[in-house]
Amino acid sequence: MNEAKFTVKENVLTVERTFNAPIKLVWRAWTEAELLDQWWAPTPWKSETAKMDFSEGGSRLYAMVGPEGEKHWGLTEFTSIKPVTHFSGQDVFCDENGEPNREMPVAKFSNDFNENNNQTTVIMVTHYASADDLKTVIEMGMKEGLTMALNQLEDILLTQKV
Amino acid sequence: MGALKRDVFQGLADPTRREILTLIVHEPMSLNSIAEKFEISRPAVSQHIKILEECQLIDITQKGRQRFCEPKLDKLNEVAEWIAPFKEMWESRFNQLDNLLEELKTKSK
Numbered sequence: 001m002n003e004a005k006f007t008v009k010e011n012v013l014t015v016e017r018t019f020n021a022p023i024k025l026v027w028r029a030w031t032e033a034e035l036l037d038q039w040w041a042p043t044p045w046k047s048e049t050a051k052m053d054f055s056e057g058g059s060r061l062y063a064m065v066g067p068e069g070e071k072h073w074g075l076t077e078f079t080s081i082k083p084v085t086h087f088s089g090q091d092v093f094c095d096e097n098g099e100p101n102r103e104m105p106v107a108k109f110s111n112d113f114n115e116n117n118n119q120t121t122v123i124m125v126t127h128y129a130s131a132d133d134l135k136t137v138i139e140m141g142m143k144e145g146l147t148m149a150l151n152q153l154e155d156i157l158l159t160q161k162v
Numbered sequence: 163m164g165a166l167k168r169d170v171f172q173g174l175a176d177p178t179r180r181e182i183l184t185l186i187v188h189e190p191m192s193l194n195s196i197a198e199k200f201e202i203s204r205p206a207v208s209q210h211i212k213i214l215e216e217c218q219l220i221d222i223t224q225k226g227r228q229r230f231c232e233p234k235l236d237k238l239n240e241v242a243e244w245i246a247p248f249k250e251m252w253e254s255r256f257n258q259l260d261n262l263l264e265e266l267k268t269k270s271k
Contacts, residue, residue: 003169004256006249013248017256021263025270029262038262042254138248 011128016121023115026122027084030111033060041065051098056081059089061098075100086112091126105133169253170237173217178202179210183219183233190232193222 004017019026029035033052040047044067051061058078063071075098078089088110093101100106108127113120128134174180182196197207211231214220219238220231 002256002260004249004252006245006252008245015252017252019256019260019263021267025263025266029259029266035262035266039255039258042251043258138245 008134011131011134013126013128013134015124015126018119018121020119022118023084023113023120026120027113030113030122031087033062036060037062050096054078054081059098061094063096071096073098084113086110105129105137107137170217170219173214173219176210176213178207179214179219182207182210182214182231183238186220186231187233187235190223190230192225192228192230194228196231 002018002020004015007014029039031054033049033054037047037049040062041064046065047062048065049060049062051059053059056078060076060078061073062076063073065071073094073096075092075094076089077092078087080089081087088108091107091109093104095101105128110125112123112125114123128137174183178200181200185191185196185199193208193211196211197204200207211220211222214231215222217237218234220233223230223232
């Protein structure tokens with residue numbers, strides 16, 4: 001398993017990860033709705049793309065569908081696309097019609113793809129308006145059973161005073 | 163795929179392993195005394211301890227004829243930080259993406 005690197009600085013979040021596949025395939029997996037839906041939702045959620053227009057000025061409207069059938073809608077707007085090496089844009093929370101929720105943080109993202117020896121490294125840089133915005137989004141992160149385990153651990157750690 | 167690299171989340175994914183960590187977090191314990199605390203077989207306990215070591219969640223030191231386990235608290239702290247849910251979400255996505263890419267590679271051959 002390849003390790004993902006996560007770094008947070010103020011309001012900027014960087015994730016870097018290498019995949020054992022050529023750049024063409026990795027690019028397709030990130031930019032074709034049918035493929036995106038197969039990995040975009042963390043287990044046990046499912047991703048369903050309602051509309052996809054992968055072009056500069058276009059957008060993807062998708063739902064994250066929870067185990068109880070609940071839906072969280074998201075809109076990814078694409079501003080710049082350089083096939084197989086780069087695309088950037090912004091992610092917003094919205095309703096099922098793609099109407100953005102103005103009270104929620106907007107994430108400006110930039111994704112870069114690099115191939116080396118049949119492996120592809122993806123670097124995602126995400127900017128939020130403020131560090132608070134970033135915290136809000138992360139705390140909304142979908143939690144699995146693991147998080148509960150981590151909370152238990154956290155309690156242990158708090159008593160440790162490391 | 164080389165040797166299976168395990169990450170911290172994998173290490174913590176199992177309730178027995180979390181229980182082992184909880185046991186040794188206050189004081190290092192020998193493998194034997196840990197094994198005594200569990201209903202499961204000793205080899206099964208050893209296997210869990212091996213995984214914890216691979217995830218760098220514990221250190222194992224030989225003292226005479228005993229092997230002692232102690233937690234690596236910095237690693238646990240790293241996990242308990244506020245970014246954890248976000249990491250989990252992306253790790254889960256990336257694992258699925260790894261599988262999808264393997265499928266695509268097979269198809270495009």
